[in-house]
Amino acid sequence: MALAPNMPKSWRAETKPHKFCPGCGHGLVLKALGECIDELGIQDRVVFGCDIGCSLLSWDFFNTDSIQTHHGRTTPVLTGVKRARPDRICIAYMGDGGGYAIGSQHLVNAASRNEKITTILVNNCNYGMTGGQMAPTSLPGMKTETTPYGRDVELTGNPTQGPEMVAAITPEGAYVARGTIANLRQLRKMIKKALETQINGTGFSFVEALSACPTNWRTNAKDTLHFVEKEMTKYFKVGELKVPGEKEGK
Amino acid sequence: MVDKPIKGEKRYFVTGNEVVAWAALAAGAEIMYGYPITPQNEVMHYWTRLAPKYNRKFLQTEDEISAGFATCGGVLSGARAFTATAGPGNTLMQESMSMAEMMKIPTVVVVQQRGGPSTATVIYSQQEVTMTCFGANGEGLRVVYSTGSHQELYDYTIKAFNTAWKYRIPTFVLGDGYQAKMRESLVMYDPEERGIKMVPTEKIVGKEGMPGVEREPSHLRNTYNTEDELYDVVEKLVRDFWQAAPEIVEHQEFDCQDAEIIVVAHGVVTRAAQAAVKELRAQGKKIGHFRPVTLRPFPREAMKKAIANAKELIVVESAEGQLDKIVKAEIYGCSKPITGYFKPGVGITAEEIVEFINKRG
Numbered sequence: 001m002a003l004a005p006n007m008p009k010s011w012r013a014e015t016k017p018h019k020f021c022p023g024c025g026h027g028l029v030l031k032a033l034g035e036c037i038d039e040l041g042i043q044d045r046v047v048f049g050c051d052i053g054c055s056l057l058s059w060d061f062f063n064t065d066s067i068q069t070h071h072g073r074t075t076p077v078l079t080g081v082k083r084a085r086p087d088r089i090c091i092a093y094m095g096d097g098g099g100y101a102i103g104s105q106h107l108v109n110a111a112s113r114n115e116k117i118t119t120i121l122v123n124n125c126n127y128g129m130t131g132g133q134m135a136p137t138s139l140p141g142m143k144t145e146t147t148p149y150g151r152d153v154e155l156t157g158n159p160t161q162g163p164e165m166v167a168a169i170t171p172e173g174a175y176v177a178r179g180t181i182a183n184l185r186q187l188r189k190m191i192k193k194a195l196e197t198q199i200n201g202t203g204f205s206f207v208e209a210l211s212a213c214p215t216n217w218r219t220n221a222k223d224t225l226h227f228v229e230k231e232m233t234k235y236f237k238v239g240e241l242k243v244p245g246e247k248e249g250k
Numbered sequence: 251m252v253d254k255p256i257k258g259e260k261r262y263f264v265t266g267n268e269v270v271a272w273a274a275l276a277a278g279a280e281i282m283y284g285y286p287i288t289p290q291n292e293v294m295h296y297w298t299r300l301a302p303k304y305n306r307k308f309l310q311t312e313d314e315i316s317a318g319f320a321t322c323g324g325v326l327s328g329a330r331a332f333t334a335t336a337g338p339g340n341t342l343m344q345e346s347m348s349m350a351e352m353m354k355i356p357t358v359v360v361v362q363q364r365g366g367p368s369t370a371t372v373i374y375s376q377q378e379v380t381m382t383c384f385g386a387n388g389e390g391l392r393v394v395y396s397t398g399s400h401q402e403l404y405d406y407t408i409k410a411f412n413t414a415w416k417y418r419i420p421t422f423v424l425g426d427g428y429q430a431k432m433r434e435s436l437v438m439y440d441p442e443e444r445g446i447k448m449v450p451t452e453k454i455v456g457k458e459g460m461p462g463v464e465r466e467p468s469h470l471r472n473t474y475n476t477e478d479e480l481y482d483v484v485e486k487l488v489r490d491f492w493q494a495a496p497e498i499v500e501h502q503e504f505d506c507q508d509a510e511i512i513v514v515a516h517g518v519v520t521r522a523a524q525a526a527v528k529e530l531r532a533q534g535k536k537i538g539h540f541r542p543v544t545l546r547p548f549p550r551e552a553m554k555k556a557i558a559n560a561k562e563l564i565v566v567e568s569a570e571g572q573l574d575k576i577v578k579a580e581i582y583g584c585s586k587p588i589t590g591y592f593k594p595g596v597g598i599t600a601e602e603i604v605e606f607i608n609k610r611g
Contacts, residue, residue: 012462044460047327052473060469063462065455067326068471069319070349076316080323081456083309084281084331088456109312 008034010043012063019057021128023224025181025211026054029122030061032188032209033091036195037064042089049078051094051103054128058093072103075110075119082117089198090117097127100136100160111166111204114174118194118205121162124213125232132216136160139235144216159235166206167241173203176242180210182229183238190240202244210236255304259439266429267292269400270334270360272438273407275300278448279358280329281307283320287339288372289427290362294334314339318346322355326470328453330411332358336427337366340378340385347420348386352472354487355454356414360407360423362430363517365595374427375595376517379572382422383546389484391491393421393498394546396516400434408441415449417494424545426568428518428597495547502541505531506556509538511607514553514577515566516542518597523566525600530607537607545573550580557586566591566603 007013011034020026037043046064050056052071059068069077078090099107099121110117126144127133133146137159141150167176175197179187187209194205210232214224255275262269270293274282282301284294298308311317317333324331335343340361350357363378365371384390393413395406406423414421441448454468461467474480502520504527506512515523520541530537540556542549557563563586565574574590591598591606 010462012467043462044458045456047455049323056473059471059473060467063460063467065457065461065468066470067323067455068473069322070345070472073315073319073346073349076311076319077323077326079309079311079316080283080320080325080331081327082323083283083307083320084324084329085327085456088327105312106316109316 008038010034010037010062010064012060015060018061020054021215023212023214023221024054025124025209025213026058026122028181028184029120029187029209029211030058032184032191033120034062035188036192037062039192040195040199042195042199045087045089046091047078047081047088048091048093049074051098053095053098055093055095055098055122056129072098072101072106074098075103075106078117079110079115082115086116089195092117092119094119094121095128096121096123096125096135096137096160096162100162107166108169111170111174111206114171114203116198116201116203118198120191120194121206121208122211123162123208123236124211126213126216128213128216132213139231161236163206163208163241170204170242173244174242175203175205175244177240178208178210178236178238180228180233180238181212182210182225193243197244200244208236210238254440255300256438256440258443259437261435261437263433263435264400265292265431265433266400266403266425267362267431268296269403269436270407270423271296271300273404274332275304275306276438276441277408277411278330279306279332279411281309281324281331283309283311283317283324283331283333285311285314285317285335285339287314287336289364289430290334290336290339290360292430293360314342315345318343319349321357321359322346322350325355325357326454327456328451330415330451332360334360334362336362337364337378338369340381344381344385347392348388349472350420351388351391351487353470354418355420356418357420358410358414358423359420360425363424363426371595372427374568374597376426376519376568377572377594378424379545379569379576382424383576389488390546391419391487392546393417393419393544394424395422395543396424396545397429398518398520400429400436403429404436404438408446412449413498415451417498419491419494424517426518491547498544499547499549499552500543501549501552502543503556504539506538506540506560508536508559510536510561511564512538512540512557512560513564513566513603514540514573516545516573519566519568522598522600522603526603526607529600529604535607545576548576548580554581554584557581557584560586562586563588564591564607565589566598568593568596568598570594
């Protein structure tokens with residue numbers, strides 16, 4: 001008899017198996033998030049908001065109240081909820097395009113205002129849902145559908161350093177980290193700390209998760225993991241950038 | 251217990267923006283999300299001065315995209331929430347209002363129209379009619395009240411919350427810079443004391459109870475996988491909208507019964523039209539005036555009845571035919587000649603309407 005995989009209690013079993021591509025990182029990030037919701041016992045207080053892009057597939061992922069928004073607009077919708085209902089735990093879930101391109105003004109300003117919400121941003125170096133175009137996070141030289149000869153940083157700039165930017169503009173009390181699906185135990189700790197930051201009401205919380213998109217990267221399992229662990233981390237340093245009550249830059 | 255903002259009935263002499271802030275307070279609005287744009291700013295100025303005294307909230311967002319979406323979030327969490335904007339801000343807000351249309355989010359937006367296209371003027375126009383009624387990628391499933399006086403700004407701002415929450419349709423109060431900035435007298439009142447019951451709000455997300463255990467979770471979406479799936483959803487939205495429409499439509503008519511020429515105008519221009527009708531009647535001319543109060547849904551049947559005996563229609567508006575286009579679509583099949591008197595972004599006086607009609611003989 002095959003062992004059933006452990007699903008977080010807060011996952012909605014009726015909507016599983018989920019609809020992400022084989023090898024996609026979203027399922028892992030959402031599992032880490034689900035486990036954190038379980039551990040903190042906040043399932044009945046969570047309002048989960050998902051962006052457009054692959055993240056939209058998470059609209060019925062949890063047994064929590066959930067709002068699918070527009071591309072880039074999850075941060076203001078969840079800000080709107082939190083401001084009206086401060087007792088809710090508001091989680092904005094998005095990709096790198098939604099957070100760093102079309103919705104960057106919302107991310108920057110929510111961080112500046114120190115909104116008491118949690119943003120989880122999945123960085124897979126490209127726009128997955130639309131077929132693998134260049135994202136703000138595509139690596140230098142990386143081939144995508146809109147950079148078929150490789151990303152030329154002279155023309156398109158360097159990959160966006162999201163957590164570094166958020167850490168720079170948030171006041172003390174915020175939580176900022178970059179995790180990776182290559183280290184789920186660490187990613188789970190980061191998401192838990194982010195949610196605790198919101199629960200404690202000390203500030204904005206932001207976790208970027210380095211993730212994988214084998215469908216658009218056109219990589220096999222080995223190369224996919226290699227890209228996440230070795231290539232992405234050259235530009236995106238994994239670790240905590242800001243922790244409430246701790247000196248920065250530890 | 252915090253005092254009610256308005257007790258009894260009181261006469262005031264104030265600007266339209268102040269009226270909107272007081273009306274939202276009296277209606278029990280809990281939170282306003284806003285971004286500065288002229289001529290709407292003083293709605294926020296008065297709201298931010300008054301709100302803390304009555305336990306209400308305010309958030310100044312980074313732009314109107316954010317103000318619109320944050321309003322959606324506030325409303326979904328069960329708050330009577332609103333925003334106000336104008337011109338290019340209204341343009342940016344259309345994205346969130348298409349989400350409100352799709353997900354039946356009862357948002358309230360007060361629009362104080364300014365000149366267009368582009369940045370244009372901060373003063374006045376009626377050039378946001380098409381956008382407010384039909385903006386974004388949608389089907390125009392909104393309610394748009396076009397006000398013409400401070401009293402109406404007050405009455406319809408209160409009413410907008412009730413229409414929005416009763417029918418779950420995004421609702422707009424369409425004012426303009428003249429109404430926003432000028433002072434005029436009106437009577438403010440507590441709606442309940444007048445027998446206007448505020449439609450209760452409801453938590454659409456963030457409900458009580460463990461989701462998936464004690465209740466179903468609220469899973470709200472706006473993305474669909476197939477044409478058929480979408481069609482079913484939109485078809486229901488459209489059906490709900492037209493089912494509610496007869497209860498929502500409002501209009502006014504002035505001397506239409508025996509009128510040979512009927513002036514069609516909305517918003518603040520109705521005042522010029524009403525005065526012009528009085529003047530022309532005094533001159534012995536058979537003139538009437540039809541005024542749609544709701545531009546969306548449009549009082550089609552009432553208009554068809556009102557113009558039945560007329561020989562000609564003249565559409566008068568501070569835009570290049572935005573109301574005209576709606577009128578022609580709504581009374582399709584009517585063979586009476588329709589003439590336009592269009593002054594995009596410019597105010598219209600009774601005298602010029604009188605002159606325009608008299609010159610035609």
